[in-house]
Amino acid sequence: MIPQPPSSAPPPPILDVRDVTVFRGDRLVLDGVSLSLFPGDAMILTGPNGAGKSTLLRTISGLRKPDGGTVDRQTEIAWLGHQDALKPGLTLTQNLALAAKLGKNQMNEVLEALDLAFLADLPARLLSSGQKRRAAFARVMLSGAELWLLDEPTVGLDVASIERLGAIMAEHRAKGGAMIVTTHVPLPLENTRSHELPSLANSEPLWLS
């Protein structure tokens, strides 16, 4: 009897978005968007302002429900919104305390990796915009979630910080993690997939169509 080769079926996607449609008010923002993400994937969402990149991320995260279609997510997510969500009067460590308590990774290791350890006891109001962005990114790393949803992670970052972020992202992918990133600047990432969202800004309002 001839031995059967081991099954080489591809792993199931950790995220499967099918025909997602989202309206904001009476405007169509996302029209039948479909995408899949597998472990190790990095997807760059591109498109003009107002194309619905952030809305798609919010829909995938579960912050808003799609008006049509399905989002099938098999894993936990880590979220980086376009706001840093830092309280100005709290120190960096105090700002990250909740994420550290609920996450899987150690605060000091994450702060070291992002070159923020020396700012740990400084109130967030004294941080520069780039440092605040890195602090917000620290929450993503603290979570230890497999799927990262990153909305403009490089805003305000200098070249060295973008390189550092690229290395952290590559390490996450090497461990089997995946990410969807919206960005307007090139990221130092290899083998990324791209998904362009068309602008529907000129589409007719719902009541006209």
Add this chain to the structure above:
Amino acid sequence: MTAFLALIDRDLRMAYRFGADTLASLLFFILCGSLFPLALGPSPDLLRHMGPGIVWVCALLASLLPLDRLFGSELEDGSLDLLMLTGLPAYAVAFAKMIAHWLTTGLPLLIAAIPLGVMLGVKGTELPLLLLGLMLGTMCLSLLGGMAASVVLGARRGGVLLPLLVLPLATPVLIFGAASSYAGQLGTSSAAGFDLLGACLLAMLPLCPLAAGQGLKAAVG
């Protein structure tokens, strides 16, 4: 449960760090109560008779003060998105914030009610009734206030809408609470007032966080 307690802990730490909100409520409560003797006259009998009612109205108004910031500041800086993604259901996030609101506003008001009550001439034997009623009442106000704050979240002029929503809904709490507090003075039983106040609390306990959770979902969606 860990996330729920961590959320309350976070809010308590923030209230400790930004003590101004709690302090503003307390000062408003004391100042507002102190104005009544100036307007009504210094008659001890009159003030003693009106004391529990004054304390109740001042507590109701003072607990409204920090509501505007309860979810508003979290929405403005993006923290609400993160709170909604902690894995807790939306109603649990809202309930944790309501508990934190009571611990940072209701509880200090309860403590401040003692000197205010004494100042207005409420007798030592009547104070426990007043405080017990206020404890149940401020819990109700935190639940109602949290619900209203989440419903007006993201709405323009939400701060104006907030008291318009909360005050009518808080009327039964005020009536039953004041009735229970006056029992000592009138020599009647306070049981009915406490029963009705407790019934209000039990009704609000599941309903307000559920409604507030829907409000939060709508605000971040």
